[in-house]
Amino acid sequence: MSSSLITFDDVSRFYGEVLGVNRVTLNIPPGITSLVGPNGSGKTTLMNLMTGLVRPTSGAISVCGISPYDPQNLFRILGYCTQFDSFPSGYTGFQFVLSSLLLHGLDRQTAEQKAWQAIAKVNLLDAAKRKIAAYSKGMRQRIRLAQSIAHDPQILILDEPLNGLDPLVRSETIALFREVAARGAHVIVSSHVLHEVDMISDQVILLANGYVVAEGAIRGVRDEISDRPHQIVIRCDKPSLLASRLFAHDFIVEARLHPDRLGLLIQTTNLSQFHKLINRLALDGITIESITPADDDVNSLYQYLISEEGTSK
Amino acid sequence: MTPLALWRRQILTIVSLEWKKTLFARRGLWVFALAFLPALLIYLSALNLRNHRDELQRILLNNPTAAATTANIQIGMPFDRVSSILTGANLNFTTITRANRRTIIRYSDGVSSWDLIFVNGKLTDRTDRSLPALNDRIRQFAAIFQYFFLRLAIFFGCVGIFINLFRGEMLDQSLHHYLLAPVRRDVLLIGKYLSGLFSTILLFGSSTALQFFFLLYAYPGPESASYMATNGWSHFFNYLGVTALACVGYGSVFLASGIVLRNPLIPATIILFWEASNWFLPELLKKFSIIYYLQALCPVVAPISPDVPDAFKMLVTAAASIPTPLAILGILIISTAVLALAALSIRKLEINYSSD
Amino acid sequence: MAVYKRTYSSYTGPLSSPRFRFLVLPRYSYQHLFANRFLTGFLVACFFFPLGCAAYIYFVNNLSVFSSLGLSIPDFLKIDSSFFRFFMNFQGGLAYLLSALIGPTLIAPDLANNALPAYFSRPFSRAEYILGKISVLFILLSLITWIPGVLLFFFQVSQAGPGWLSSNWFILRAILLGFWAWILLLSLLAVALSAWVKWKIVAGALILGVFGIGAGLASAINSILRTEFGSIVDLSRIMYTIWSDQLNIDPANGIEPPEAWLAFFAVCFFCLFLLNRKIRPREIVR
Numbered sequence: 001m002s003s004s005l006i007t008f009d010d011v012s013r014f015y016g017e018v019l020g021v022n023r024v025t026l027n028i029p030p031g032i033t034s035l036v037g038p039n040g041s042g043k044t045t046l047m048n049l050m051t052g053l054v055r056p057t058s059g060a061i062s063v064c065g066i067s068p069y070d071p072q073n074l075f076r077i078l079g080y081c082t083q084f085d086s087f088p089s090g091y092t093g094f095q096f097v098l099s100s101l102l103l104h105g106l107d108r109q110t111a112e113q114k115a116w117q118a119i120a121k122v123n124l125l126d127a128a129k130r131k132i133a134a135y136s137k138g139m140r141q142r143i144r145l146a147q148s149i150a151h152d153p154q155i156l157i158l159d160e161p162l163n164g165l166d167p168l169v170r171s172e173t174i175a176l177f178r179e180v181a182a183r184g185a186h187v188i189v190s191s192h193v194l195h196e197v198d199m200i201s202d203q204v205i206l207l208a209n210g211y212v213v214a215e216g217a218i219r220g221v222r223d224e225i226s227d228r229p230h231q232i233v234i235r236c237d238k239p240s241l242l243a244s245r246l247f248a249h250d251f252i253v254e255a256r257l258h259p260d261r262l263g264l265l266i267q268t269t270n271l272s273q274f275h276k277l278i279n280r281l282a283l284d285g286i287t288i289e290s291i292t293p294a295d296d297d298v299n300s301l302y303q304y305l306i307s308e309e310g311t312s313k
Numbered sequence: 314m315t316p317l318a319l320w321r322r323q324i325l326t327i328v329s330l331e332w333k334k335t336l337f338a339r340r341g342l343w344v345f346a347l348a349f350l351p352a353l354l355i356y357l358s359a360l361n362l363r364n365h366r367d368e369l370q371r372i373l374l375n376n377p378t379a380a381a382t383t384a385n386i387q388i389g390m391p392f393d394r395v396s397s398i399l400t401g402a403n404l405n406f407t408t409i410t411r412a413n414r415r416t417i418i419r420y421s422d423g424v425s426s427w428d429l430i431f432v433n434g435k436l437t438d439r440t441d442r443s444l445p446a447l448n449d450r451i452r453q454f455a456a457i458f459q460y461f462f463l464r465l466a467i468f469f470g471c472v473g474i475f476i477n478l479f480r481g482e483m484l485d486q487s488l489h490h491y492l493l494a495p496v497r498r499d500v501l502l503i504g505k506y507l508s509g510l511f512s513t514i515l516l517f518g519s520s521t522a523l524q525f526f527f528l529l530y531a532y533p534g535p536e537s538a539s540y541m542a543t544n545g546w547s548h549f550f551n552y553l554g555v556t557a558l559a560c561v562g563y564g565s566v567f568l569a570s571g572i573v574l575r576n577p578l579i580p581a582t583i584i585l586f587w588e589a590s591n592w593f594l595p596e597l598l599k600k601f602s603i604i605y606y607l608q609a610l611c612p613v614v615a616p617i618s619p620d621v622p623d624a625f626k627m628l629v630t631a632a633a634s635i636p637t638p639l640a641i642l643g644i645l646i647i648s649t650a651v652l653a654l655a656a657l658s659i660r661k662l663e664i665n666y667s668s669d
Numbered sequence: 670m671a672v673y674k675r676t677y678s679s680y681t682g683p684l685s686s687p688r689f690r691f692l693v694l695p696r697y698s699y700q701h702l703f704a705n706r707f708l709t710g711f712l713v714a715c716f717f718f719p720l721g722c723a724a725y726i727y728f729v730n731n732l733s734v735f736s737s738l739g740l741s742i743p744d745f746l747k748i749d750s751s752f753f754r755f756f757m758n759f760q761g762g763l764a765y766l767l768s769a770l771i772g773p774t775l776i777a778p779d780l781a782n783n784a785l786p787a788y789f790s791r792p793f794s795r796a797e798y799i800l801g802k803i804s805v806l807f808i809l810l811s812l813i814t815w816i817p818g819v820l821l822f823f824f825q826v827s828q829a830g831p832g833w834l835s836s837n838w839f840i841l842r843a844i845l846l847g848f849w850a851w852i853l854l855l856s857l858l859a860v861a862l863s864a865w866v867k868w869k870i871v872a873g874a875l876i877l878g879v880f881g882i883g884a885g886l887a888s889a890i891n892s893i894l895r896t897e898f899g900s901i902v903d904l905s906r907i908m909y910t911i912w913s914d915q916l917n918i919d920p921a922n923g924i925e926p927p928e929a930w931l932a933f934f935a936v937c938f939f940c941l942f943l944l945n946r947k948i949r950p951r952e953i954v955r
Contacts, residue, residue: 015665053489053664069660075495082493084666086486088334102326103494105319340866347882351889358893442895457889465885469878476870484781484868576870582877 003065005029006050006155006186011059013045019210020045024059026205026215028188032181034197035190036298037207037306043190044083046207047157050188051080063155064186076104079148083159085140087132093143094119094128100147118150119143121176123169137164145173155186162196174200198298206305213305218298228304229253229267231294232274237287239264245281249273265294320500327496327504328511335474335512344470348516351462352523355454359531365426366444372404373423379404380424390436392416395429447532447540451548454528455613458552462524463559463607464588467517471563472581474513478505479659480571486666499656506568506652513560521556525549544612551612558610558644562603565648569655572662606643609635690793694801695808698775702805708770712813715763719817722756723824730828748825748833750916753840756818757912761851764810765880765905771809772859773872775802776948780867785948795948799860806856815848843915850933851908858904861940864947880904900924901932908933 006028013020021042035043048054049061052068061067066074087096097118101111119128122142127135132143141164148156158177162170177200181187191197197204198218206213236242243255243264251274254267268274282288294300314322335341372379382402386395399406399420406420416431425443429436445453482488491501529537529545537545566584570577588604599605608615635643685693703709729746779785788798822841826834858879863872883903890899900906900923907929913919914926924932 048664051493053492055661055663071492072495072497075493080493082489084486084489088330088482088487088490089338089485090334099326099330100490100494102330103323103491103496105314105322105326105495340871350886351893354890354893358895361894453892457892461885461889465882469874469882472874472878473871476874480870481868484870576873581874585877585881 005062006064006188007062008046008049009060009062011049011056011061013049013054014057020054021049021207021210021212024212026212028186028205029203030181030184030186031202032177032187032189032200034201034204034298035188035207036194036197036204036302037213040209041207041306042210043207044159045210046205047080047082047159047188047190050157051078076151077154078157079151079153079155080157081144081148081159081161083163085137087140089133091132092129093124093132093135093139093146096132096143097147097150101150104151114150114152115146118146121149122146123172138166138169141165142169142173145176149176149180153185155188156180157188159190161189162191170196194297194299194302201298204298204301206301208306214301218296218301228295229269230271230274230296231300232266232268233258233263233290233292233294234266234278235263235289235292237262237289242281242286245284245286246277249277320497323496323500324504324507327491327501328508331478331505331508332511335477335508336516341473341477344473344516347466347470348520349523351457351466352520352527355457355524355527356530359527362444362531363533365421369421369423369426369444372421376403376423378402379422383420383422383427386429386436386439388436388439392418392431392434392436395431395436447536450528450531451540451613452616454524455611456615458521458524458555459608459611459615462517462521463555464604466520467513467556467559468563468585468588470517471509471513471560471567475506475509475564475567476571476577476581478509478568478571479662480575480577483664483666489664492662492664498659498662502568502572502652502656502659506564509564509568510560513564514557517556517560518553521552522549525552548612551610555607555610558641559603559607561648562607562644565651565655566603569651569658572655573658600643601647603644603647606635606640606647609640610637687792691797691801691804694798695805698802698805699809702771702774702809711767711770712809715760715767715813716817718759718763719756719813719821722817722821726821726825726828730825748829749837750840750843750918753818753822753844754912754916754918756821757814757844757847757916758909760814760817761848761908761912764814764851764855767810767813768806768855768859769873769876771806772855772876773863773869775805775860776863777867777869777872780864780947781869795945799944799948802860803856806859807852810852810855811848814852815844818844818848839915839917843912847908847912847915850911854904854908854933854936857937857940857944861943861947865943897923898928901928904936907936 006026008024008026011024012022019042024042024046035046037043045054049056050063050068052071052074055069063074063078066077068074088099091099094115097115098111101114102108104111106114116125116128119125122145124139124142124146127139132140135143141161145158145161148158156177161177162173165173174196177187177189181202189197189200201218203215203217205215234242239257239261243257246252246255246264246266251268251270252266253269254265256265258264266274278288278291295304379402383398383404386398395418396406396408399418402422404420404422406418409417409419416434418427418429418431419442420427420429425441428440428442430438430440479488482491492498496504525548529540532540567577567581570580574580588602591599591602591604594602726748729748732746779788785798789795819841822844859872859876862875862879863869866872866875884905887899887901887903887906890902891897900910906923910920910924910926910929911933914929920926
């Protein structure tokens with residue numbers, strides 16, 4: 001078993017008669033991995049399974065070679081920012097982060113130093129000495145984040161970490177995830193904000209109704225979906241001519257003229273043949289400015305694989 | 314750092330984080346009330362007894378023949394006759410009317426204090442309200458300590474504090490903070506247990522000490538000095554030890570029930586009835602209760618509560634005379650076994666706040 | 670300029686009467702409560718004793734064996750106020766257990782889940798909310814206390830004749846007044862403690878503890894301070910005194926009936942004070 005992977009081997013978890021996740025087999029490599037899926041799809045269950053907060057009904061889990069039921073070793077390398085919006089009563093932000101570090105067995109001085117560093121990373125220095133009960137939702141989110149990164153974990157698990165954050169803090173937080181991932185760590189994020197997932201993720205895991213619907217790099221996942229034509233936007237000088245040329249081929253199923261008459265939206269069932277064709281047409285005197293895939297983002301994957309139309313197919 | 318040193322440090326951290334939360338939480342104020350109410354009552358009683366003693370001496374000084382005069386008061390005398398005897402003896406008395414049902418004359422004659430109870434205008438009963446001897450007070454204290462303090466105050470105090478340690482955090486949805494730290498769950502259990510133990514022993518131990526002090530406060534002078542010179546100190550340390558062991562025993566039981574059961578109230582109720590009915594259980598069953606060992610350690614045998622129905626009094630078996638080390642060992646064995654079960658259970662504990 | 674279509678139309682169907690709107694709460698509470706098999710079983714078991722009492726009344730009133738032997742019916746086989754005090758004590762005890770089981774589920778979950786703003790953002794006042802929650806217990810406890818009590822009373826009247834009624838009419842008053850007071854005390858305590866602690870487990874412990882510790886504390890106070898007034902912290906003693914007084918039985922030692930009534934009202938007002946403080950539409954961030 002590789003020690004750099006988080007592995008799920010045929011893991012199922014049921015809450016009584018309710019399905020949490022079913023027959024999940026995954027190998028999550030380092031980098032930013034997004035868990036995407038609608039409410040109740042099993043994202044939080046998957047994260048709780050990884051961290052030993054819940055146990056699988058069947059199957060086995062290993063987090064970089066460590067069992068989730070070995071907290072003493074697991075949480076030295078793992079930080080988990082949960083969605084639970086509750087804190088030990090009476091704590092200030094600083095005390096909250098510090099208490100967690102003291103439980104690692106650090107001496108007080110080192111723990112205090114690391115706590116301040118983590119709080120600085122989430123820009124909460126001014127409010128650190130205030131009671132958490134007086135924090136706004138965004139501040140509570142940030143102090144949880146500070147606690148989860150304070151011990152410089154190798155694996156960072158974040159359940160809806162961008163909830164309640166304003167746009168500026170959002171971008172700072174995303175930059176922080178990237179920084180953590182850049183040093184070879186695992187960053188596992190669950191989110192509903194698809195365009196942000198799209199921006200930050202190296203790979204995605206799409207979940208629906210407790211099942212893993214797809215996993216891997218976004219482009220790779222899109223390529224695997226053969227029953228949906230690929231959508232491509234072409235900006236060119238003669239879109240009508242291009243459209244007529246394209247329609248001569250079976251693998252072009254739709255060509256729609258852009259309202260500004262300087263582009264086309266193409267739907268093709270064979271991407272490689274389409275690329276060969278477009279190269280030929282470019283040589284025939286049509287000036288092509290750009291060719292951009294229109295549906296290899298998380299949003300499209302979500303639409304194809306998870307939304308009602310996708311799942312009914 | 315060796316694992317042992319790490320665990321020690323983690324346990325100390327948990328204790329330092331928890332004990333303040335346990336002691337100074339607003340929701341824990343009632344435990345303070347429960348712990349210190351007996352001390353307050355004994356203090357008030359001591360003040361009352363001291364005043365009473367002063368009053369008796371003053372009456373005796375001013376009216377040395379009063380006791381002889383009031384000896385003429387007989388059962389069956391009418392109210393007016395009795396009050397004229399007391400007025401004749403130059404004694405002050407108070408009349409208490411209890412909802413027209415009973416009339417009570419309360420007076421002191423310099424030697425004793427009496428309640429004369431009249432029903433339908435006739436004297437039916439007289440109750441001696443004189444200053445009780447220290448020995449009587451020690452027996453009374455033993456009864457309050459065993460029937461109220463051990464069985465109710467420490468019992469419910471431990472219910473409040475120890476169940477709160479895990480189940481309370483579950484209900485507060487904050488237990489995951491501990492479960493996401495690099496701490497073995499059994500280390501967490503020990504840390505939390507010790508913090509609860511520290512808080513309860515501090516609370517109930519200081520209350521026991523205060524109660525004992527106030528008990529003697531009512532008897533200044535040679536009476537209490539001679540008691541302390543003979544059995545006093547050993548009784549004092551015995552009571553303190555029993556208090557601590559009660560916290561050890563009940564604490565382990567309620568900590569475990571807070572982990573194992575979603576609703577620890579049901580076992581708490583069952584244990585309450587089990588412990589309360591211990592005094593008439595067969596000898597073998599008695600051994601499976603905390604109070605059995607605690608009572609054996611108490612230095613003074615408590616009189617059976619007057620509230621116990623006569624039918625049950627026949628069933629009461631005398632408190633077993635278990636050797637002290639065996640009684641202590643009994644409690645420690647029960648507590649360790651219960652904590653071991655809790656440690657097994659906490660390893661499988663899951664965070665599922667929605668179900669609470 | 671923005672043009673808005675006026676497409677919204679409010680609900681125009683029938684509304685429940687504002688006077689009885691609080692009864693919406695018991696309706697939904699009962700659905701939830703009766704889903705619990707233990708609770709339903711316990712409620713059913715609460716009817717066994719009144720049935721036994723009815724059989725006993727029938728038996729006592731139809732003892733022909735004594736009259737055939739020319740003997741009068743022995744004293745212990747008489748249906749009088751002592752019999753009804755025993756009935757009230759027994760059913761009152763069951764009502765207490767039932768309120769300890771149900772009471773904590775009434776307000777604590779609403780507070781724990783910050784649900785009060787959801788209630789009070791509707792045409793529903795705090796008083797109606799409290800009344801609704803209390804009525805959950807009041808209706809259920811009535812079923813096992815004064816309703817079977819009154820039925821037993823009239824059953825006895827039907828068996829013993831109007832002569833018994835004329836000399837024992839006060840028993841009916843005692844059943845009604847005594848049980849209503851008991852139900853009111855239990856309901857108010859249960860909802861107030863449930864509102865105070867927010868957790869149903871702790872609320873249940875408190876309801877049990879208030880009576881248990883109260884009784885223990887009362888005897889400690891009476892013993893240490895050599896008084897009878899300690900009994901005013903013993904809620905079961907308070908009710909026992911009130912019931913005994915209503916049934917014209919001497920409650921023996923302890924507090925007197927007026928003191929018991931005073932303590933009763935003090936507890937009720939304290940519960941109302943707690944409810945007034947706690948039942949407010951605000952969100953609690955932990």
